[in-house]
Amino acid sequence: MSKKAFLSANEAAAYGVKLSKPHVVSAYPITPQTTLVEKIADFLANGEADFKYMMVESEHSAMASALGASLMGARTFTASSSQGLLYMCEMLSYVSGSRNPIVMVDANRSIATPWNIFGDQRDAMAMRDSGWIMLFVESGQEALDTVIQAYKIAEDPEVMTPVMVNIDGFTLTHTYDMVEIPEQEEVDSFLPPYNTTNKMDMKNPKTLCQSVGPDFHTEGRYLQQKAFEAAKRKIVSVNDEYAKLTGRSYGGLIEEYRCDDAEVVLVATGSVAGTVRAVVDEMREAGKKVGLIKLRSFRPFPKEYFESVKDKFKAIGVIDKSISFGYDGTVFSEVKSAMYGSSAKMANYIVGLGGRDIPKKMLEDMYNKLFGMVSGKNEAEVQFLGMRWE
Amino acid sequence: MNKPKWNKDYKAPSSWDEMFFGSSNGVGILPTPNSGFRTLHPEIDSEACIKCMMCWIFCPEGCIDKSGEHLEVDMDYCKGCGICATECPKECIKMVKDGDSE
Numbered sequence: 001m002s003k004k005a006f007l008s009a010n011e012a013a014a015y016g017v018k019l020s021k022p023h024v025v026s027a028y029p030i031t032p033q034t035t036l037v038e039k040i041a042d043f044l045a046n047g048e049a050d051f052k053y054m055m056v057e058s059e060h061s062a063m064a065s066a067l068g069a070s071l072m073g074a075r076t077f078t079a080s081s082s083q084g085l086l087y088m089c090e091m092l093s094y095v096s097g098s099r100n101p102i103v104m105v106d107a108n109r110s111i112a113t114p115w116n117i118f119g120d121q122r123d124a125m126a127m128r129d130s131g132w133i134m135l136f137v138e139s140g141q142e143a144l145d146t147v148i149q150a151y152k153i154a155e156d157p158e159v160m161t162p163v164m165v166n167i168d169g170f171t172l173t174h175t176y177d178m179v180e181i182p183e184q185e186e187v188d189s190f191l192p193p194y195n196t197t198n199k200m201d202m203k204n205p206k207t208l209c210q211s212v213g214p215d216f217h218t219e220g221r222y223l224q225q226k227a228f229e230a231a232k233r234k235i236v237s238v239n240d241e242y243a244k245l246t247g248r249s250y251g252g253l254i255e256e257y258r259c260d261d262a263e264v265v266l267v268a269t270g271s272v273a274g275t276v277r278a279v280v281d282e283m284r285e286a287g288k289k290v291g292l293i294k295l296r297s298f299r300p301f302p303k304e305y306f307e308s309v310k311d312k313f314k315a316i317g318v319i320d321k322s323i324s325f326g327y328d329g330t331v332f333s334e335v336k337s338a339m340y341g342s343s344a345k346m347a348n349y350i351v352g353l354g355g356r357d358i359p360k361k362m363l364e365d366m367y368n369k370l371f372g373m374v375s376g377k378n379e380a381e382v383q384f385l386g387m388r389w390e
Numbered sequence: 391m392n393k394p395k396w397n398k399d400y401k402a403p404s405s406w407d408e409m410f411f412g413s414s415n416g417v418g419i420l421p422t423p424n425s426g427f428r429t430l431h432p433e434i435d436s437e438a439c440i441k442c443m444m445c446w447i448f449c450p451e452g453c454i455d456k457s458g459e460h461l462e463v464d465m466d467y468c469k470g471c472g473i474c475a476t477e478c479p480k481e482c483i484k485m486v487k488d489g490d491s492e
Contacts, residue, residue: 099412160412198411205417212413215402219409 002186002246007179009140009172013079013105013165014039015179016147018049019187020103023074026054026065030084031117032169033107037079059084063091063104070100071208073199075151078102081169082109082123089127095162096131096224098209099198101154102162103147104132108270108321109169110354118355119169121270124298125322125330131224133163133231134299136270140177142250143167145242148187152238155194158230166298168271168321170355182246190245228300235297253302255294258284259313262291264370267318267335269295272351272358276319279363290367295331306338315345315370319363321352328382345373348382362386391455391464394418420466428470430485436460438482445474445483 007015014036017025027037043049052069056062059080066076080088085106095102106124110116124134133153137143143165150163167173200206212220236252243249258280259265268276273294283290291313295302316339320329327333332348339346349366352358362385373379400419403409410416434445439461446454446461453467454474463474475483 097413198414206414207417207419209413210415216409219403219406220413223409223411 002180002182009143010036011039012140012144012179016144018043020151022077024052024069025077026062028062030081032173033079033081059088063088075194076102079105081107085123092130099160103150105165107169107173116354120353121321136166138273140179149238161227171271232300253297257292259291263289263314265291267293303338310339310342314374317347317366317370350384394420396420396423396466423466430470432483435482444477448477
């Protein structure tokens with residue numbers, strides 16, 4: 001029987017890590033990730049878990065040592081945030097290029113300057129092309145469940161690609177909720193021990209992280225792209241298998257909420273999806289046909305899904321907690337290109353930067369703006385909402 | 391020297407099945423000697439050499455072989471940097487253009 005506990009998403013993710021039985025955890029603390037790696041250290045100190053905990057001198061070293069352990073065939077975990085993630089950046093592509101299935105948590109936080117410890121998704125979005133699978137979660141429960149699923153996805157022989165589980169800073173990492181913790185036996189039956197031939201083995205030695213020139217480089221990168229296609233299928237099948245085990249499903253790559261007869265939908269990533277759900281319910285009560293598309297997997301991006309709904313809705317708004325300066329919100333530009341040729345009106349709302357609150361009223365305004373566009377009103381495509389001054 | 395020899399029979403992957411995974415490959419493969427770097431190579435005057443081992447310590451490639459009676463350089467790995475010649479206190483290592491030695 002699983003048990004329930006009152007946990008922050010950081011603590012919930014730490015339980016996910018413990019239940020996945022890693023061999024090695026390496027970490028360097030940074031707000032708002034710190035309580036996650038502290039909780040993992042607690043498990044070790046209390047004798048509740050058994051692994052090597054590497055205290056390193058920087059985030060670059062945290063990922064480098066995680067790679068070293070993974071190259072020896074160890075199941076490995078690390079976590080970071082914001083500036084720490086940026087400092088780790090070089091090692092991210094080392095890990096993905098060498099096809100080592102490390103799982104990390106990014107406690108999403110804004111990036112300097114100006115210095116800001118609060119949540120938005122600019123840190124993760126800056127790492128978009130690092131070759132990592134990027135999943136975003138909506139709750140502490142989903143954080144716990146997704147860490148466990150992440151190992152199963154990452155270590156699949158067809159995938160063999162690292163996974164970054166994104167948890168919104170403070171909104172989730174430091175917010176407490178009831179979380180169901182699965183039994184160890186349940187997780188063991190779902191997640192077998194990591195077993196790979198992609199490792200240093202004295203009986204079958206290998207050159208690791210070799211250099212590859214123009215003659216074979218393209219082929220290797222093509223195989224990485226193919227791995228992401230396999231990951232699209234795997235993220236869905238792993239979610240389904242996990243749902244059978246625990247009764248909890250997150251839809252795989254995306255989750256549609258009340259979209260069946262919806263005219264106007266919002267695309268949301270991470271914790272804000274929870275608030276959007278509440279707004280959808282309220283507006284549905286008032287007879288407005290609104291829905292939510294929760295984007296769970298940003299990489300691989302569910303291109304086929306967005307293609308399939310390009311003429312389903314009258315208007316689509318995308319909520320971004322990041323901005324690619326000089327273009328659009330990061331998620332919006334992906335949705336827009338996947339829906340190329342769509343008849344739907346589209347708009348992008350940049351909100352929640354540097355931890356600014358996203359109240360229900362603001363989300364309701366988005367839906368109303370989209371309804372306005374449907375009835376012919378002209379709106380700027382990309383809008384910063386909730387600014388202090390007009 | 392206990393290093394892989396230049397493997398002239400090495401065949402690069404010729405199909406997807408043979409393509410290496412990630413950035414790992416087999417060991418003992420030296421497809422190109424000295425990575426094609428070298429224009430000069432060291433020649434050691436064994437008569438003058440006192441075996442102080444300064445060249446052996448400083449060689450960044452670790453390719454000075456001390457297993458025989460005289461010091462020798464493994465030319466599959468020497469990139470011709472000349473550090474050995476610079477460090478030699480007896481000045482008995484000279485750098486010679488490849489192809490110019492007797």
